[in-house]
Amino acid sequence: MNSTKSTFKILIVDDEPKNIQLLGNLLTENKYEVEFATSGEEALKWVDRTPFDLVLLDIMMPGMDGYQVCEKIKTDKLKAHIPVIFLTAKTESDSIVRGFEVGGADYVTKPFNSSELLARVKMHVEMKILRGLIPICANCKDIRDDKGTWNQMEAYIQKHSPVLFSHGMCPKCMEDLYGDQEWYQQKFGKSGKP
DSSP states (O other), rough: OOOOOOTTTEEEEEOOOHHHHHHHHHHHHHHHEEEEEEEEEHHHHHHSSSSSEEEEEOOSSSSSSSHHHHHHHHHHTTTTTTTTEEEESSSOHHHHHHHHHHSSSEEEESSSHHHHHHHHHHHHHHHHHHOOEEEEETTTEEEEEESSEEOOOOHHHHSSSOOOOOOOOOHHHHHHHHHTTTHHHHHHTTTTTO
């Protein structure tokens, strides 16, 4: 089964329209949803209103550079889980290390190899899902999604993974729900056991 789903949303941040077009076409062809920003400030506005699964971020941009954008994302508790892959022409060791120090998950140099970039994107969106903390209600077991909406556990997991569910009921819940019913007592007795 192909784990790349159209629900993975990626933000491309680059001040060069040709780079955005190239990356956008590559990712769209591979079933990712793509948005773009041409500046750091615009990128932060996008991240504030859209739950992205990954950000592809150029380092060298006018105004706010990629390092600053990444730092802003990583200092926001609600957004720190979003992996950032730096995509840049900078190849010096200091630049690469600084990218990791500000919270970058990976670093790809331009010109990039399409297969390598796609492999890294796939790995990071899948890792985000696997390592992400899932806020779950201690009482009803509903799960809060990236938008702050509470969903039934089954609906959340099916939306974010290829998992399917079948339903049943444990003996304790059967007794709690039906223990006072005559048909239940006849079948299972007062103790709930056949």
